[in-house]
Amino acid sequence: MLKILKYSFYDLMRSRWSYVYFLFYLLLGFVLLFLNNDVNKAVITLMNIIIVLTPLIGTIFGVMYYYNSREFTELLLAQPINRKKIFMGQFLGISISLTLSLVLGLGIPFMLYGLFKSTAIFNFGLLLVVGSFLNFIFVALSYNIALSTENKIKGFGYAILMWLFLAVIYDGVFLISLVMFDEYPLDKFSLIATMFNPIDLSRILILLKLDISALLGYTGAVFRKFFGTNLGMMLSMSILILWVLIPVVRMNLKLKNKDF
Amino acid sequence: MKKVTLFLLLFSVTFLYAKRIEVCKNCEILTIKKAMELAEDGDEIFIKKGIYKENDIEVNKAVTISGEKGTIIDGGFISGVLHITSDNFVLKNIKIINVGVSYTKDFAAVKVVKCKNFIIENIELNQIFFGILIEKSHYGKIIGNKLSSTAKDEANSGNGIHIWHSSNMIVDSNEVFGMRDGIYFEFVTESKIHNNRSHHNVRYGLHFMFSNNDTYYNNEFKNNGAGVAVMFSKFITMYQNKFLNNWGSASYGLLLKEIYDTQIYDNLFQENTIGIKGEGCTRINYKNNTFLRNGWAIKIAGACYTNVFEKNDFMHNSLDLAYNTKVNDNKFENNHWSEYTGYDLDKDGVGDIPYRPVKLFSYIVNRTPEALVLLRSLFVDIINFSEKVSPVFTPDDLMDKKPIMNKINDRF
Amino acid sequence: MIDFKNLHKKFGKLVVLNGLDLNIKEGGIFAILGPNGSGKTTLIKCLLGMVIPNEGSIAYKGKSVLRKWDYRNDLNYLPQIANFPPNLTVVELIEMVKNLRPKQSYEQDLIKLFGLTDSLQKKLGNLSGGTKQKVNIVLTFMFDSNLIILDEPTNGLDPIALIHLKELILREKAKGKTILITTHIMSFVDEMADEIVFILDGKIYFKGSVDALKKQTNNDNLEHAIANLIAKQYA
Numbered sequence: 058m059l060k061i062l063k064y065s066f067y068d069l070m071r072s073r074w075s076y077v078y079f080l081f082y083l084l085l086g087f088v089l090l091f092l093n094n095d096v097n098k099a100v101i102t103l104m105n106i107i108i109v110l111t112p113l114i115g116t117i118f119g120v121m122y123y124y125n126s127r128e129f130t131e132l133l134l135a136q137p138i139n140r141k142k143i144f145m146g147q148f149l150g151i152s153i154s155l156t157l158s159l160v161l162g163l164g165i166p167f168m169l170y171g172l173f174k175s176t177a178i179f180n181f182g183l184l185l186v187v188g189s190f191l192n193f194i195f196v197a198l199s200y201n202i203a204l205s206t207e208n209k210i211k212g213f214g215y216a217i218l219m220w221l222f223l224a225v226i227y228d229g230v231f232l233i234s235l236v237m238f239d240e241y242p243l244d245k246f247s248l249i250a251t252m253f254n255p256i257d258l259s260r261i262l263i264l265l266k267l268d269i270s271a272l273l274g275y276t277g278a279v280f281r282k283f284f285g286t287n288l289g290m291m292l293s294m295s296i297l298i299l300w301v302l303i304p305v306v307r308m309n310l311k312l313k314n315k316d317f
Numbered sequence: 318m319k320k321v322t323l324f325l326l327l328f329s330v331t332f333l334y335a336k337r338i339e340v341c342k343n344c345e346i347l348t349i350k351k352a353m354e355l356a357e358d359g360d361e362i363f364i365k366k367g368i369y370k371e372n373d374i375e376v377n378k379a380v381t382i383s384g385e386k387g388t389i390i391d392g393g394f395i396s397g398v399l400h401i402t403s404d405n406f407v408l409k410n411i412k413i414i415n416v417g418v419s420y421t422k423d424f425a426a427v428k429v430v431k432c433k434n435f436i437i438e439n440i441e442l443n444q445i446f447f448g449i450l451i452e453k454s455h456y457g458k459i460i461g462n463k464l465s466s467t468a469k470d471e472a473n474s475g476n477g478i479h480i481w482h483s484s485n486m487i488v489d490s491n492e493v494f495g496m497r498d499g500i501y502f503e504f505v506t507e508s509k510i511h512n513n514r515s516h517h518n519v520r521y522g523l524h525f526m527f528s529n530n531d532t533y534y535n536n537e538f539k540n541n542g543a544g545v546a547v548m549f550s551k552f553i554t555m556y557q558n559k560f561l562n563n564w565g566s567a568s569y570g571l572l573l574k575e576i577y578d579t580q581i582y583d584n585l586f587q588e589n590t591i592g593i594k595g596e597g598c599t600r601i602n603y604k605n606n607t608f609l610r611n612g613w614a615i616k617i618a619g620a621c622y623t624n625v626f627e628k629n630d631f632m633h634n635s636l637d638l639a640y641n642t643k644v645n646d647n648k649f650e651n652n653h654w655s656e657y658t659g660y661d662l663d664k665d666g667v668g669d670i671p672y673r674p675v676k677l678f679s680y681i682v683n684r685t686p687e688a689l690v691l692l693r694s695l696f697v698d699i700i701n702f703s704e705k706v707s708p709v710f711t712p713d714d715l716m717d718k719k720p721i722m723n724k725i726n727d728r729f
Numbered sequence: 730m731i732d733f734k735n736l737h738k739k740f741g742k743l744v745v746l747n748g749l750d751l752n753i754k755e756g757g758i759f760a761i762l763g764p765n766g767s768g769k770t771t772l773i774k775c776l777l778g779m780v781i782p783n784e785g786s787i788a789y790k791g792k793s794v795l796r797k798w799d800y801r802n803d804l805n806y807l808p809q810i811a812n813f814p815p816n817l818t819v820v821e822l823i824e825m826v827k828n829l830r831p832k833q834s835y836e837q838d839l840i841k842l843f844g845l846t847d848s849l850q851k852k853l854g855n856l857s858g859g860t861k862q863k864v865n866i867v868l869t870f871m872f873d874s875n876l877i878i879l880d881e882p883t884n885g886l887d888p889i890a891l892i893h894l895k896e897l898i899l900r901e902k903a904k905g906k907t908i909l910i911t912t913h914i915m916s917f918v919d920e921m922a923d924e925i926v927f928i929l930d931g932k933i934y935f936k937g938s939v940d941a942l943k944k945q946t947n948n949d950n951l952e953h954a955i956a957n958l959i960a961k962q963y964a
Contacts, residue, residue, distance in 0.1 A: 064817070064825050071816035098610070098633050101693075109695050128812035132868075134779045135806035135878075136829045139798050228696035232681070232688055239685040247690045260694060272590060272612040272635060272689055280690070313796075316740070316780040 061133065061146025062153070069122070069154040078114060078155070082162025090170045096177040097267075103163065104184055104263045108256055111191040113220050115155060119199030120216040122151050124209045131317055141309050144200070148305070152196045156189040180266050187259040190297045194255045195220070197304035204311050227254050244279040255300045262293055341365035349374050349382075349390070356380050358403075364388045364411065372396050372417070379405035384412075392416045394444075397424040401432060409438040416445040418473060425450035425475070426464075429457065437462060447475035448496065451483055458487045466495045468519045476501040476524075477515070480508075488513060498524040499541065502531070511535050521546050522563075533558060544569045544589060551577035555584060557728075563589040570611065573598045582606065583728060591616045592634070595624070604628055605726050613639050613679075617647070627651055628725050631674070635692060638674035640715060641683050649674065649717040653725050661722050671716040677704035680711050730755040730876070730907055731776065736785035738771055738931075745771045746782065747931035755875075758898065758908045760918040763928035764959050769911045770809070772928065773878055777806055789876070802830060807869040809880040812861075815854025819845065819864055822853060826868050836871040842893050843867060859885040866890075870897055877901060879910045883917060895921065915952040927958055934958065 069075050085106065089099040126147070133143050167181060199216045206212035231250050235243055251257045265284045283289040338352045338360060346352050349371055352362045358379040366387030372395050376382065380403070389412045392398045396417045399408070413426040425447035427437060432454045440462045442448045448464040451457060459478060468474030477493035479501040480486055486508040492515075493499040499515030502508070502525035513536045515522035522538030523545045525531070530552045537559040538545050544563035547553065553576065560570030570589035573579075575597045582604040586592035592611040593603070596618040607630045608614035614634040615626075624647040631637050632655045651667075659668040678697045681688050691697050704711060731753040738746040745768045753759055761769050774780035776787060778794060778801065787794050794800050813822055827834050840846055843863040848856060856864070862885045869877065879898075883891060898908060898921060912918060918925065918939070925942050927935035935942060935958060939951060948954040 060825070060828055064814070064821075067821075068814040068816045101633075105693055105698075108693075126812075126814060128808065128810050129814055131779065131808050132806075132813075132826075133829070135777050135801060135804070135808065136826065137799055137802035138829060140778075225696045225699065228691050228694045232691055232696065235688045235691075236681065236685050239687070243685075243687040247687050251690065257690075257694070261690060264692060272692070314781055317774065 058142035058146045058149075061138070061143050062149045065122075065147045065150025066154050069118075069151060070157075074118070075154055075158055079158040079162045082159055083165060086163045086166030090166055096167075096170070096181070100177055100180050100184060100263075101267060104260070104267075107159075107184060107188045107191070108260050108263075109224055111155075111159065111188050112195040112224060112256055115152075115192045115195030116199040116216045116220045118151055118155060119148075119196040120203050120213050122147065123200060123203035124212065127317075134317055140312055144204075144308060144312060145305070148196060148200055148308070152193045155192045155196065159188050159192065160185050180263070183266055184263055187262060187297075190301065191255060191259055194297070194300045194304070197301055197308065201304050201308055201311065204308060204315060223254050223256050228257065231257075248279065248283060252296055255297060258293060258296060258300075262290075335359040335361065337361045337363060339363050339365060340369075342367050353378070353380075358405075364390075372398050374399050376401040376406060377403050379403050381407040382409075382411070383407070384410045386410075388412060389414060392426070394418070396422070397426070397428055397447075399427045401427065401429045401435070404433040405435065406432065407436045407438070408440060409436070410440075412441040412443070413445070414443045416442075416447070418446045418475075420472070423447050423450055423475065423479075425479075428452075429454050432457065436460070445475070445496075447479055448477040448493070449479070450476075451478075451480045451486070453481070454483045454486075456485045457483070458489070459491060460487070461490045462492075464491065464493045464496065468495050468497055471497055471520055474519055477518070480505045484508065494518060498522075499538070501525070502528045504528060506530050508532075509534075513537075514539070516540050518542065523547075525550060529553070537561065538563070538570075541568075543567060544571065546572040546574070547576060548572070548574040549576075551579065553579040555579070555581045557583045559585045559587070560589060560592070561585070561587050565590060569594045569616075572596075573601070576601060580604075583726070585609065585728070586611055586614070594618065595621050597621065599623055601625075602627070605728075606630070607726050607728070608632065608634055608637075610634060612636065615639070617642065622646055624648070625650070628721070629653070630724050630726050631655060632724070636676065636679045636682070638715075639679050639683050640675050640712065644712050644715045649715070651719050651721055652717050653721040653723065654717065657720050657722075659720065666722050668720040668722055671718045672720040673705060673708065673711065673713075673716045675711045675715055676701045677710055730790060732786075732788040732791075733772070733775075734786045734788075736772070736775060736787070737783045738768075738775065738780065739783055745931055746775070746785075749785070749928070749932055751926065751933050751936070753907065753909070753926075755907055756902075756905050757923040758902055758910060758921050759924050759926055760922035761909060761911045761926045761928065762918065762955060763934075767928045768931045769928055770880065773880060773909065773911065777801070777804070777878070802832060803874050804876045804878065805869045805872055805874045807865055807877075807879045807882050809884070813853040813864070816852060818850050818852055819856070820849040822864065823868065823871070827871075830872060832872050832874075834871045835873070836867055839867045839871055839897075842897075843890060859887060859890070862886055863890060866894060866897075870901070875906055877906055877908045879908065879912075881912055882910065883912060883914055915955060919951045927955070929958070 089102055134140055198219060202216045202219060203212045206215055251261050262284060265280060284293055338346060338356055340346050340349055340352050349364060349369060353376060356362055356378050361381045364384040366385050368389045368391050370391045370393055372392045376399055390398055392415045394415050394417050398413050398416060416426050417424045426442045426445045427449045429451040433456050435457045437449060438460045442464045445466050449459060464477040474497040476498040477496040477500060478488060478491060482504045484506045486505060488510045490512040494517045496518050498521045499518045500523045505528040508531045510533045516539040518541045520542050522541035526548045528550050532554045535557045539561040541563055542565060545560060563570055569591040570586040571593045573595045577599050579601045584606045587609040590612045592608045592614040594616045597620040599622045601624045603626045605628050609632045611634045613636045614631050616639040619642045622645050626649045629652045631652060637656060654672050657668055657672045659670040661668050677700050733749055733751040736746045736749040763769050771780055775782050789800050823836055845863055848860055882894060902908060922939055924938055926933060943949060943954050946954040946957040948957055
């Protein structure tokens with residue numbers, strides 16, 4: 058598996074798009090820091106971007122890589138390797154190379170700016186951790202879609218729909234149900250609804266660290282109680298891990314009976 | 318005529334012969350109470366360094382009470398310490414600690430009742446219930462004192478500088494922390510509060526009610542449980558104050574309730590849950606204030622008329638404005654909004670299209686507070702954008718027609 | 730050496746393999762033929778473990794291969810469309826495949842034989858189809874395995890490369906290897922194959938030598954003989 062990972066990783070690391078992605082974050086980091094001069098504000102802006110962009114890029118890279126390397130995968134399948142390892146290697150290769158683009162692209166400007174002396178280091182660290190999780194989650198989800206869909210165009214469409222659903226539509230339905238049922242206590246509902254969407258979960262995790270919980274009033278207290286403690290933090294991290302593991306497990310189950 | 322001259326002469330003689338009474342462990346006079354018995358108007362009582370365990374000291378003569386470094390009066394958590402009822406007194410350079418806590422009586426380190434022309438200066442108060450409690454007094458100066466305690470909740474704690482039914486007071490350069498309310502005014506008029514620092518108090522940094530014609534400037538209110546509350550008052554001037562870090566589900570930088578004819582300018586509101594919350598405010602001018610990184614910069618609850626917001630900087634607030642009533646005749650003009658995305662083609666520094674400070678999301682959150690969990694979600698950005706293009710829900714006459722492109726105030 | 734028994738495979742409603750039985754003995758070149766969609770590639774992919782049959786068994790050297798993977802170490806496969814990761818160079822790809830198989834490899838002679846020395850440092854994405862196929866062939870023949878499976882090996886090759894390929898195949902045959910080939914080039918079959926396996930409707934329709942087929946169909950030309958077989962299907 059490590060060998061496949063290594064080659065997928067090298068392959069992606071040499072692709073133009075990895076560079077574009079890396080340079081995008083590098084530029085973003087520099088522009089935000091040197092125009093804004095305020096690390097805290099930069100972290101909020103970055104959050105807005107990371108929460109939408111990492112899932113989208115993860116989804117696109119995942120689907121594209123799967124379909125583009127289908128024939129190569131066939132070559133690998135004919136080698137004496139367990140097929141699970143091939144796909145796990147590819148999944149990890151994509152996820153790690155995307156994560157590296159994110160972490161280095163943003164890390165370099167922040168390091169040059171003297172982040173380590175800043176109090177924002179924890180928030181920034183959390184941002185990178187959450188961004189990395191989103192990468193792994195959405196590559197895994199898009200691999201699932203690609204594995205289940207033979208047709209490239211269809212698979213691509215489904216993957217984008219999945220992203221659109223989690224990034225936009227879900228929140229729309231969420232908001233509408235909050236407004237519709239506003240005479241009922243909604244804090245538990247909000248909490249659970251957040252868990253079911255990795256993008257929302259990541260957003261709330263970062264927002265609470267940026268202390269927006271105070272704005273939430275009573276709901277904020279419930280959220281803060283849940284996420285603010287170490288236990289809550291551990292629990293939400295575990296849920297993010299579950300969000301990686303469940304698609305990975307499903308991927309392996311799917312692989313058992315998949316024909317190439 | 319002669320009698321008068323004689324009287325004046327006698328008077329000046331007594332004045333010339335004003336005594337200085339020293340209190341110390343090895344002196345003839347061992348306690349402050351004893352010194353007060355011996356003293357006459359105009360005398361000076363000097364308390365040398367040492368710890369004096371006394372409480373309920375009656376100060377009913379126009380004396381100057383002072384101490385030196387290390388002069389400590391320890392109330393032993395029994396009751397109040399100094400109880401002053403004389404005009405023309407001076408109190409300075411003393412430390413008072415351990416005031417008793419009571420649920421029925423307002424025990425204070427220094428209690429001043431019906432006095433005029435007095436000075437309380439450079440006093441340090443620690444572990445107190447109430448700090449300086451002033452009732453029905455006039456023309457007093459409270460300067461350079463430091464008051465602190467370790468208040469945990471509202472019921473078990475008192476206020477730092479508490480003034481009631483008084484006028485013409487000056488509260489200058491004091492530091493208050495760890496109390497219930499840092500500075501508390503009720504029915505106090507014609508007074509000035511400046512250069513004070515009030516922080517980490519359980520409830521309000523500054524709390525005043527029914528207090529007209531007062532001026533507040535250059536104070537800093539930081540990290541207080543609920544910020545600053547200003548209620549039922551008129552003709553107030555507040556400038557160059559800082560309202561910082563008042564975070565909490567019911568906190569605000571400045572709460573204005575039933576306030577009339579007031580000037581609020583050159584202030585900084587930074588990182589408060591709500592920068593300014595206004596209820597029933599009329600004829601208030603907000604000018605040249607800076608709102609930086611607040612949850613809501615301004616929340617207008619209702620019955621506000623003829624408020625003018627002019628030349629303020631609204632920078633990086635999660636939500637600029639929440640408004641749950643009609644616009645009425647309130648005006649937003651020539652402010653700088655960091656969220657403004659318009660353009661300035663004629664380069665006159667004024668944006669060419671109006672700015673709408675109330676977003677659709679802000680409107681929804683007002684109706685359904687739980688919706689705030691969706692803050693900064695892409696969906697919210699999308700609906701905000703569509704509302705900006707064609708307003709349906711938000712009041713379409715609520716806008717800044719001439720938003721300023723660049724930051725206006727550089728004080729902070 | 731290879732034993733397919735009662736092999737069934739459906740893709741959705743489409744039945745591709747329908748109770749196929751086939752036994753291939755060790756040594757020699759077997760051409761697997763059949764009209765489009767007859768199940769040739771599916772059969773090979775079943776053997777490779779890429780397609781999982783609905784029913785039936787496949788044994789290689791007496792052991793079942795279903796859901797196993799280590800048997801593939803004794804098997805070389807030339808896939809039909811050679812599409813490699815575009816950002817790797819030729820030499821990296823070769824190193825990688827070597828890396829994946831714990832086995833002695835002999836790529837140097839092959840690289841020289843197909844004139845790939847100059848292309849070694851080039852990225853795979855920049856190679857022409859023919860050159861890619863040559864790389865594909867190098868990757869297949871560089872290991873010494875008992876079973877060699879070639880899916881449309883002649884695709885995109887120039888005449889010289891084709892000659893080299895034929896030589897390679899014959900050399901391997903001489904070493905006693907078993908070689909399975911699918912192709913549509915009948916002259917290639919005529920020239921190379923010892924035995925023909927003809928698949929129709931997911932079953933073995935004919936298995937025997939080229940001569941036997943010609944005899945059976947009364948046709949001297951292999952192409953026509955095959956056409957004859959297929960025509961019967963349409964009849």
